[in-house]
Amino acid sequence: NAGVTQTPKFQVLKTGQSMTLQCAQDMNHNSMYWYRQDPGMGLRLIYYSASEGTTDKGEVPNGYNVSRLNKREFSLRLESAAPSQTSVYFCASSEWAFTGELFFGEGSRLTVL
Amino acid sequence: GQQLNQSPQSMFIQEGEDVSMNCTSSSIFNTWLWYKQDPGEGPVLLIALYKAGELTSNGRLTAQFGITRKDSFLNISASIPSDVGIYFCAGPSPNDYKLSFGAGTTVTVRA
Numbered sequence: 001n002a003g004v005t006q007t008p009k010f011q012v013l014k015t016g017q018s019m020t021l022q023c024a025q026d027m028n029h030n031s032m033y034w035y036r037q038d039p040g041m042g043l044r045l046i047y048y049s050a051s052e053g054t055t056d057k058g059e060v061p062n063g064y065n066v067s068r069l070n071k072r073e074f075s076l077r078l079e080s081a082a083p084s085q086t087s088v089y090f091c092a093s094s095e096w097a098f099t100g101e102l103f104f105g106e107g108s109r110l111t112v113l
Numbered sequence: 114g115q116q117l118n119q120s121p122q123s124m125f126i127q128e129g130e131d132v133s134m135n136c137t138s139s140s141i142f143n144t145w146l147w148y149k150q151d152p153g154e155g156p157v158l159l160i161a162l163y164k165a166g167e168l169t170s171n172g173r174l175t176a177q178f179g180i181t182r183k184d185s186f187l188n189i190s191a192s193i194p195s196d197v198g199i200y201f202c203a204g205p206s207p208n209d210y211k212l213s214f215g216a217g218t219t220v221t222v223r224a
C-alpha cells in the first residue's frame with residue numbers, strides 16, 4: 001500500500017552541486033506535483049504535470065527542472081543547488097489536475113550548505 | 114503568489130478543549146480543502162467543501178464553507194494529543210485553478 005514514494009528522504013548538498021529527487025505513485029493517477037515547504041510559507045507549487053507528457057511551472061519554478069518519465073514517475077532536478085533551496089520537498093499525485101484529493105509523499109529534506 | 118491567510122499561526126491546546134481556526138482569501142474560492150500534516154509526514158486531506166454555506170464533519174472535525182466564499186473555518190471538538198500537527202487550508206486559485214495552500218496553523222499540546 002505504498003501510495004506516493006519519494007527518494008531520498010534526506011540529502012545534504014554543497015552549493016553548486018546537482019541532484020534529482022525521485023517520485024513514484026502506484027495509484028494510476030494522471031497528475032503529479034512538486035511542492036516545497038518552508039517555515040511560515042505553507043506549501044508552494046514548484047512544477048506540476050497534469051498528465052503524462054506534459055509539465056508546467058508553478059509558483060516557484062526558478063532553479064528547478066522536472067521530468068514526467070512515465071505515468072508513475074515524476075522527478076525534480078536541481079542543476080546547481082543554492083542555499084535558498086534548503087527546504088522540505090513534497091511530491092503529490094491526484095486523479096486529475098487540481099481536482100479532488102492530492103495524495104502526498106512523506107517528503108524529502110534537502111539542506112544546501 | 115499565496116492568496117490564503119490562516120489564523121491563528123499557532124495555538125496551544127489542552128486535552129478536551131474545542132479549538133477553531135480559519136482561512137480567508139481576498140478572492141472568491143469555489144472549493145475549500147483542509148489538510149493535516151503530522152510531524153515528519155506529508156499532508157493528508159481531512160475535509161473538502163464545495164458549496165457556499167456547506168457544513169461538513171469528519172469525526173470530531175467540522176469545517177464550514179463561508180457564505181461570502183472568501184473564508185472557511187475548521188473546528189476540532191474535544192481535542193486529544195494526536196490532534197497536534199499543522200493544519201492547512203487550500204483551494205484552487207481563481208486565476209489559474211492551481212491548488213494554493215495557506216501558511217498553516219500549528220497546533221501543539223500545552224504542557
